[in-house]
Amino acid sequence: MKADSCSNTSFKSTLNEFCQKFRLPVPSYETVKSGNGFVSTLIYNKKVYQSSNPQKNKKLAEQNAAQVVLHKLGQAPAPEPSLQDAIQKCAEICSQVNASNSVSKTGENGNSHSLTLCFVLILGCLWQILITPHQLCSCCFFKFLFVVS
Numbered sequence: 148m149k150a151d152s153c154s155n156t157s158f159k160s161t162l163n164e165f166c167q168k169f170r171l172p173v174p175s176y177e178t179v180k181s182g183n184g185f186v187s188t189l190i191y192n193k194k195v196y197q198s199s200n201p202q203k204n205k206k207l208a209e210q211n212a213a214q215v216v217l218h219k220l221g222q223a224p225a226p227e228p229s230l231q232d233a234i235q236k237c238a239e240i241c242s243q244v245n246a247s248n249s250v251s252k253t254g255e256n257g258n259s260h261s262l263t264l265c266f267v268l269i270l271g272c273l274w275q276i277l278i279t280p281h282q283l284c285s286c287c288f289f290k291f292l293f294v295v296s
Contacts, residue, residue, distance in 0.1 A: 158213035158223060162191070165222060176212065178205045187212040199226040 166173050171192055178187040184201030187208035196219075198211040217223035228236075 158210045162213040162217055176209045178208050191216050
């Protein structure tokens with residue numbers, strides 16, 4: 148009974164059914180306001196789990212926490228990273244590229260080739276983090292980049 152992130156699956160319901168099937172206590176949730184969203188803490192099988200990132204409402208935070216547990220159990224895909232996580236990952240890649248002396252070679256007009264390489268790496272990072280989980284085609288990816296820029 149695997150949950151599918153593309154359908155209207157309720158991860159909370161799926162987790163509750165999983166617990167009933169294996170005669171485990173139903174999980175308990177505690178959801179709090181955190182910064183610009185809500186974060187849910189879930190207790191399942193005497194272990195504490197937390198939603199992967201802040202969500203816009205309590206219901207989504209609890210669904211996200213349940214998905215985290217189901218993913219650990221091999222019953223659901225991993226929760227999708229937030230845009231903030233993607234931006235942070237891309238910034239880390241860019242700083243690693245800029246820190247590398249072997250990559251940074253100056254071109255004829257005085258600009259660094261590392262900037263171009265950094266941009267290509269960031270595109271690849273965005274593709275992997277944001278687009279691949281949605282299984283979008285490359286055309287949709289470039290439309291996404293156009294909207295973001």
